Amino acid sequence: MSEEFEIVREAELRATPEEVWDAFTSGTGGWLWPMEYEPREGGAAPGGGTVTVWEPPHRFTARMEGEDGWFNQLEYVIEGRDGGLTSYRYVHSGVFTDDWDNQYDGASRHTDFYLHTLAQYLRYFSRRPVAYAAAQGPAASSATDAFTVLRHALGLDEASQGDSVQLALPGIEPLDAVVDYLDPYFIGLRTDDALYRFFGRNAFGAPVGIALHLFGEKADRDEAEHAWQSWLDGVFAQHP
Numbered sequence: 001m002s003e004e005f006e007i008v009r010e011a012e013l014r015a016t017p018e019e020v021w022d023a024f025t026s027g028t029g030g031w032l033w034p035m036e037y038e039p040r041e042g043g044a045a046p047g048g049g050t051v052t053v054w055e056p057p058h059r060f061t062a063r064m065e066g067e068d069g070w071f072n073q074l075e076y077v078i079e080g081r082d083g084g085l086t087s088y089r090y091v092h093s094g095v096f097t098d099d100w101d102n103q104y105d106g107a108s109r110h111t112d113f114y115l116h117t118l119a120q121y122l123r124y125f126s127r128r129p130v131a132y133a134a135a136q137g138p139a140a141s142s143a144t145d146a147f148t149v150l151r152h153a154l155g156l157d158e159a160s161q162g163d164s165v166q167l168a169l170p171g172i173e174p175l176d177a178v179v180d181y182l183d184p185y186f187i188g189l190r191t192d193d194a195l196y197r198f199f200g201r202n203a204f205g206a207p208v209g210i211a212l213h214l215f216g217e218k219a220d221r222d223e224a225e226h227a228w229q230s231w232l233d234g235v236f237a238q239h240p
Contacts, residue, residue: 002070003100006093007111013088015122017080020088021057023122024076029132030213031121031195032114037062047072070095090115106204113186113197120180120188120195121213131214133225137207140236146208147200151187153235154198165189170234171227193219208232 013020028035037060038044043051049064053075063073072094079087092111096103137146151157159165161182167175167189177196181188187198193216199209210228214221 002068002095002097004093004095005100005104005107006091007104007108009090009111009115011088011115011119012081012085013119013122014084015086015126016084017057017078017086019122019126020078020086021060022127023118024078024088025056025060027121027127027130030125030128030130030215031118033134033211034132070097102204106201109185110199113181113188113199116181117188117195117197117213120190124190125195125213125215128215131212131219131221131224133212133214133221133228135210135225135229135232137209137232138236139207140239141208141232142202142206143239144202146202146236146239147185147198149239150198150200150208150232150235154187156182156187169231171231 023031025037025039035046037046037051039054041051041054043054045051045062045064047064049062049072051061052063053059053061058078059076061073061075063071065071073092075091075093077089081087090111092107140146141150154169155167156165156179159179159182161179163179165177165179167177175189175191175196177189177191179188180190185200185203189196193214195213197211197213199211202208210232212224212228214224
């Protein structure tokens with residue numbers, strides 16, 4: 001049965017309204033994944049959607065619509081504050097067509113992780129050129145314990161959020177990182193020139209995943225994607 005949902009988040013960021021606007025509209029590769037919006041009301045939005053509100057740098061809405069009342073909409077309201085802060089209100093609304101509770105739980109938890117990554121991006125990498133890469137685990141990584149397996153393979157069994165860690169993984173350049181996010185569903189690592197995001201989507205019936213936001217001048221998207229995909233496949237090669 002189809003049922004509407006709404007996920008609302010509000011926060012303050014140490015950034016200008018223009019920086020926050022750019023992150024939401026043209027810099028999504030730095031914290032989410034690359035998307036392009038035609039910068040005008042009525043312009044094209046990803047997935048066949050439409051920009052329904054375009055009021056830089058304060059309000060932006062994009063909406064997709066389908067059959068039988070289905071829709072998916074993102075709305076951002078941005079306002080400058082005193083002290084170099086900017087507030088935003090994020091509203092994701094739409095219709096889930098089945099397994100509503102699981103879909104809502106997954107979308108809500110992903111939202112918190114993505115918006116945390118947004119804050120990290122604006123604090124450390126705002127407006128820097130980015131190479132975005134991603135990897136998805138094999139079918140075995142949908143197992144109940146898959147994210148625990150992934151965390152162990154990263155060498156983070158004993159890590160806590162805020163810790164400085166060193167990763168030495170097969171086929172991956174050594175990493176000195178800070179654990180900027182850690183819970184049973186997601187891991188975030190920040191280095192001097194990258195954000196590494198690990199997704200425990202097995203909790204929601206999908207394979208685990210990795211997203212890389214690479215800000216180094218010599219970042220090679222294809223090379224990074226190949227290396228991390230090979231590592232991820234190797235982690236689960238022997239996993240039932």
